[in-house]
Structures are given as structure tokens and as C-alpha cells.
Amino acid sequence: MTFEFNTATRIIFGAGTVKQAGSLAVKKGNRALVVTGSHIERAGFLLEDIKKHGIKTTCFQVSQEPDTDLAFSGADLARKEGCNMVIGFGGGSVMDTGKVIAALLTNKGDLSDYLEIIGKGMQIKHAPAPYIAIPTTAGTGAEVTKNAVLESLEHKIKVSMRSPMMVPCIAIVDPELTYTMPKKIIAATGLDALTQLMEAYVSVKATPITDAFACEGLNRAACSIWLAYEVPNDSEARENMCLASLLGGLALSNGGLGAVHGLAAPLGGMYKIPHGIVCARLLPYVMEANVNALKRLLPESQALARYNAIARILIGKKEAQAHEGIAWIKNLCSTLNIPPLSEFGLKKDDFPLLALSSQKSSSMKGNPIALTNKEITDILEKSI
Incomplete structure (x- = not known):
């Protein structure tokens, strides 16, 4: 019997654990791209906590299931703002977009180089920027997976960017964040x-x-x-x-x-x-x-x-x-x-x-x- 098991370096689970985000983030970088859903105001308390720890933030909104253009634009914004870490706060679409952005911050080349089926399926060579994943829905488990699913508008298919290194370094799963789900x-x-x-x-x-x-x-x-x-x-x-x-x-x-x-x-x-x-x-x-x-x-x-x-x-x-x-x-x-x-x-x-x-x-x-x-x-x- 031979197998491997890969997951986040650290998983923090429980009601109220999101309050630890700022103190954890400050150990990973000083300028964060915060990826959120369409309602950025829901992340207001998180942004305040992060800023209290001296971390500068830039927000990037994901208002739909992500496509390759959206993910690339997020990575471009992170580079321009000098971000050295990524924090995802939202559903599975946010989690996956954050993974891609973190990976592209440290790996050169076109996004298509790393995509399965429609691209070259290359493996990233360098560890992604530190990524803290904070899910606000209970379904995808994307906070601990090693792939990100993106839609290719050109090919009309969803494909993955995948690497064991893409698993977030910290996953904070706070059930209280799901209480407002429709x-x-x-x-x-x-x-x-x-x-x-x-x-x-x-x-x-x-x-x-x-x-x-x-x-x-x-x-x-x-x-x-x-x-x-x-x-x-x-x-x-x-x-x-x-x-x-x-x-x-x-x-x-x-x-x-x-x-x-x-x-x-x-x-x-x-x-x-x-x-x-x-x-x-x-x-x-x-x-x-x-x-x-x-x-x-x-x-x-x-x-x-x-x-x-x-x-x-x-x-x-x-x-x-x-x-x-x-x-x-x-x-x-x-x-x-x-x-x-x-x-x-x-x-x-x-x-x-x-x-x-x-x-x-x-x-x-x-x-x-x-x-x-x-x-x-x-x-x-x-x-x-």
C-alpha cells in the first residue's frame, strides 16, 4: 500500500476563530491582497483586524464563479500593489481565485501554462505567496484543496490549475461565518x-x-x-x-x-x-x-x-x-x-x-x- 496525503500547514476550526486572522497574517507578510465576494462590506471586520496589525490591504472582488481572465487580473493587481500575501474571505470561488493569485505572484509565465486540458498543465516551480483561506460557506472544502477551478470563456469549459504547493498555508474555518447564508x-x-x-x-x-x-x-x-x-x-x-x-x-x-x-x-x-x-x-x-x-x-x-x-x-x-x-x-x-x-x-x-x-x-x-x-x-x- 502506497499513498500520499497533502493538506494545509495549519487548520483552525471553531466558532469565533476568524478573530485570529490578523495575528496570524502579520507573521506571513505586510501587504495583503484580500480576495472577497461581491459584498465587500461583509469583510469589514476582517479588514479592520488586519489593519490593526499593521498590514496594508488591497481588496479584489470575485462576484461570480471565476474565469481565467478574472484570476489573471487579480494577480496583476497584487503585483502592482506589491502584495506579498493573499487572504481569501468568501465561498469556493473566492478560495480558488486566491490560490491562483498566490501561485502567479511567485511563478512566471502565462496562466494557460499551468491549466489542465486546455493548457500545458505545467507544475508551478516556486511555492506560492502565503495564502490564508477563510471560507464563509460550507460546501467546497476549497480551503484545504490543492487545485483551483477556473472557467475558460474561450473554450466553454471549467479546468483546474493544480499543485500540492497550492494548498493554503492556513485555513480558518469559523462556522459563525455561515450563519447569514441564504x-x-x-x-x-x-x-x-x-x-x-x-x-x-x-x-x-x-x-x-x-x-x-x-x-x-x-x-x-x-x-x-x-x-x-x-x-x-x-x-x-x-x-x-x-x-x-x-x-x-x-x-x-x-x-x-x-x-x-x-x-x-x-x-x-x-x-x-x-x-x-x-x-x-x-x-x-x-x-x-x-x-x-x-x-x-x-x-x-x-x-x-x-x-x-x-x-x-x-x-x-x-x-x-x-x-x-x-x-x-x-x-x-x-x-x-x-x-x-x-x-x-x-x-x-x-x-x-x-x-x-x-x-x-x-x-x-x-x-x-x-x-x-x-x-x-x-x-x-x-x-x-
């Missing part, structure tokens, strides 16, 4: 976390370490995702979802993903669909396709046994089988009002191109069984 964001990010935990658990790249994180995260998400959605002031549920997201990030970064994320890349590039919505809508149908293919072709596979284990975790029934877990997820998506992808303009005419593009995704390499183009097309048909 319900639709709670639903989308929560199901994204659930998807990542499942895909990492059944991935062909799973390890004993990622298994432990995935199972713990699944247990916490299963009992808390509905409560986090329906009962806004349930602090335990919010804490569990933040931890599930963090554990999902740790698991996927080291154990890989699967067909949900393999399809999410071209879907997110061709249509303006929030990543969490894509994952939520595809999840039960990818589970169904995988389980059916495994039963037909690899009935004794470990992955099929793992889908049964997932069902037992989700439902809390000792003898639960995979099909019951799929039904549970379908019901959850309905309860959380996940819309069909047709609402975002998905057309059947694009199914062949989407199926072909998804097969090139790095996430597909982790899927427990190779799905045919027809099986992928069937998944898209059900999601529409």
Missing part, C-alpha cells in the same frame, strides 16, 4: 459537500486516510444538512456542515472525485449553472448509473459495497442497500428545492458534446467504473 446557498453548498464526500469514498484513488475523513463527513452531513437548511439558528447543524465540507476537501484533494464532477466541469463552462446546483442535480443519477454498471459488470467490487455503506450512513439502517441511499438523495434534493438543469438552459442537442468533454476530465479518472457515453447521456437526460 437557504438556496445552504442547499447547493451542502449537497456539494455531500457529493464530494461520496465521490472521494467510492473513488479508485481512495486511501485509508481519505476513507476516515469521508465517513466522518458523511455521518455529520447526513444528520445535519436538512437542519441547517430548515433551522437557521441551529449552531450544531451549521458546525457539522462546516466540518463535513472541510473533511470533504481533505478527502477529495487526496482521494479524487468521480463522474458528478467530471460532468460538472463542461456543464459549468457551457451554461451559467452554480457548481453546487450542478452537483446536487447530477448526484442521484450518477449514483444510479454507477451502481447499475457495477452490479452488471463488477458485482463483487468494493465500490458496490461502499455504496451500500453510504446508504447505511444516510438512512441509519443497518441493512440498507445502495438503491435506498439513492432514493434518500433524490428525496433530499426535492426537499431542498434543487431545480432541474433545464431551468438554466441545458439542451439535449448539447448532450453528445458534454458527454465527450466529461470523459476528458481528471475527475472521471476517479470514478469507480468507466461510464459509456450512452450512460452519461442518460444521466443528463434525467437531470434536465
Whole structure:
């Protein structure tokens, strides 16, 4: 048995831990690019704390899922302002944009040199500028992953820049920062976390370490995702979802993903669909396709046994089988009002191109069984 495990140098978790940001940042640099979401005022208290520690700040806003042009402009701004560190405060889009900016601050060349699929896929040579990641949503786990997902507007696909060195040096996960999330964001990010935990658990790249994180995260998400959605002031549920997201990030970064994320890349590039919505809508149908293919072709596979284990975790029934877990997820998506992808303009005419593009995704390499183009097309048909 041989494997590696890579993650942030330091992870700080718990209510109120964001108050440590300034004292931690001052040890990393004296001029920070602070990457935020579209509502910069939400980061006001953080900016004040950073400034109190003598750090000069420049803000860069990410108001949408990031594309290559946005990330490059952020890096250009950081260079012009003489920034020697990056602080990300926001959702997954902010986390990923911050990673790219930090990497480009210390590595020369065009961004496309480092992108997978559409670029050269080169590895960065130098450690990125220090990056402190502070998530305000509970879903992507991007604060502890080694890749950043960017949309290429030219190629109409989402691609990754990836390196073990891109993992933030410090991740501060404060559940209190998620209390103001709208319900639709709670639903989308929560199901994204659930998807990542499942895909990492059944991935062909799973390890004993990622298994432990995935199972713990699944247990916490299963009992808390509905409560986090329906009962806004349930602090335990919010804490569990933040931890599930963090554990999902740790698991996927080291154990890989699967067909949900393999399809999410071209879907997110061709249509303006929030990543969490894509994952939520595809999840039960990818589970169904995988389980059916495994039963037909690899009935004794470990992955099929793992889908049964997932069902037992989700439902809390000792003898639960995979099909019951799929039904549970379908019901959850309905309860959380996940819309069909047709609402975002998905057309059947694009199914062949989407199926072909998804097969090139790095996430597909982790899927427990190779799905045919027809099986992928069937998944898209059900999601529409």
C-alpha cells in the first residue's frame, strides 16, 4: 500500500476563530491582497483586524464563479500593489481565485501554462505567496484543496490549475461565518459537500486516510444538512456542515472525485449553472448509473459495497442497500428545492458534446467504473 496525503500547514476550526486572522497574517507578510465576494462590506471586520496589525490591504472582488481572465487580473493587481500575501474571505470561488493569485505572484509565465486540458498543465516551480483561506460557506472544502477551478470563456469549459504547493498555508474555518447564508446557498453548498464526500469514498484513488475523513463527513452531513437548511439558528447543524465540507476537501484533494464532477466541469463552462446546483442535480443519477454498471459488470467490487455503506450512513439502517441511499438523495434534493438543469438552459442537442468533454476530465479518472457515453447521456437526460 502506497499513498500520499497533502493538506494545509495549519487548520483552525471553531466558532469565533476568524478573530485570529490578523495575528496570524502579520507573521506571513505586510501587504495583503484580500480576495472577497461581491459584498465587500461583509469583510469589514476582517479588514479592520488586519489593519490593526499593521498590514496594508488591497481588496479584489470575485462576484461570480471565476474565469481565467478574472484570476489573471487579480494577480496583476497584487503585483502592482506589491502584495506579498493573499487572504481569501468568501465561498469556493473566492478560495480558488486566491490560490491562483498566490501561485502567479511567485511563478512566471502565462496562466494557460499551468491549466489542465486546455493548457500545458505545467507544475508551478516556486511555492506560492502565503495564502490564508477563510471560507464563509460550507460546501467546497476549497480551503484545504490543492487545485483551483477556473472557467475558460474561450473554450466553454471549467479546468483546474493544480499543485500540492497550492494548498493554503492556513485555513480558518469559523462556522459563525455561515450563519447569514441564504437557504438556496445552504442547499447547493451542502449537497456539494455531500457529493464530494461520496465521490472521494467510492473513488479508485481512495486511501485509508481519505476513507476516515469521508465517513466522518458523511455521518455529520447526513444528520445535519436538512437542519441547517430548515433551522437557521441551529449552531450544531451549521458546525457539522462546516466540518463535513472541510473533511470533504481533505478527502477529495487526496482521494479524487468521480463522474458528478467530471460532468460538472463542461456543464459549468457551457451554461451559467452554480457548481453546487450542478452537483446536487447530477448526484442521484450518477449514483444510479454507477451502481447499475457495477452490479452488471463488477458485482463483487468494493465500490458496490461502499455504496451500500453510504446508504447505511444516510438512512441509519443497518441493512440498507445502495438503491435506498439513492432514493434518500433524490428525496433530499426535492426537499431542498434543487431545480432541474433545464431551468438554466441545458439542451439535449448539447448532450453528445458534454458527454465527450466529461470523459476528458481528471475527475472521471476517479470514478469507480468507466461510464459509456450512452450512460452519461442518460444521466443528463434525467437531470434536465
